[in-house]
């Protein structure tokens with residue numbers, strides 16, 4: 001097995017049973033597993049290359065266990081993450097409280113981690129609007145307050161799932177230069193300068 005170089009560490013956070021594993025399954029394997037719910041123990045990792053313009057960016061996705069029993073462990077997994085997908089279940093108001101908890105944690109301990117707020121299971125809302133427990137605008141306001149992107153997804157139908165992960169990769173791509181260390185940035189600038197010289201000095205230009 002060859003090791004894959006990971007560009008962005010992404011962590012999935014949220015109350016148990018909100019659908020973190022299902023989101024990853026849908027995105028990575030294009031499937032929705034039916035059958036008895038199996039809670040994640042500890043965490044699971046998967047690497048997924050994704051095309052952004054001309055580039056391929058590999059997301060390293062950590063799917064954490066939502067059970068409060070594993071809270072201390074989940075903290076280990078968000079260390080150094082560049083993106084966090086904080087999930088809540090649109091049909092469960094307590095899951096939104098839990099999402100607020102994870103957002104606070106990230107704001108306090110992982111300030112460079114970009115947050116994506118994700119309301120899951122929107123197929124259930126499409127079927128029966130009375131099941132919605134989190135108003136779209138309330139969640140949107142919260143997302144704006146914390147500077148996060150907000151998505152409502154369904155792993156069952158696939159609605160908005162690719163868009164969510166694509167956005168994570170695109171955001172990383174557009175900010176990657178910003179996060180380069182001084183030395184790397186200088187090297188890139190010199191390379192660009194040299195390329196410009198070659199272009200302007202080339203015969204016929």
Ligand SMILES: Nc1nc2c(ncn2[C@@H]2O[C@H](COP(=O)(O)OP(=O)(O)OP(=O)(O)O)[C@@H](O)[C@H]2O)c(=O)[nH]1
Pocket residue numbers: 014015016017018019020021022023033034036037038039040041064065066067120121122123124153154155156157
């Ligand atoms: N209808 C519907 N059910 C979903 C969706 N996503 C997840 N579920 C169901 O919700 C239950 C929990 O899903 P998981 O993906 O295992 O949840 P989790 O957040 O990974 O749970 P933990 O591992 O305990 O943290 C399962 O029975 C899923 O089938 C969805 O988009 N629509």
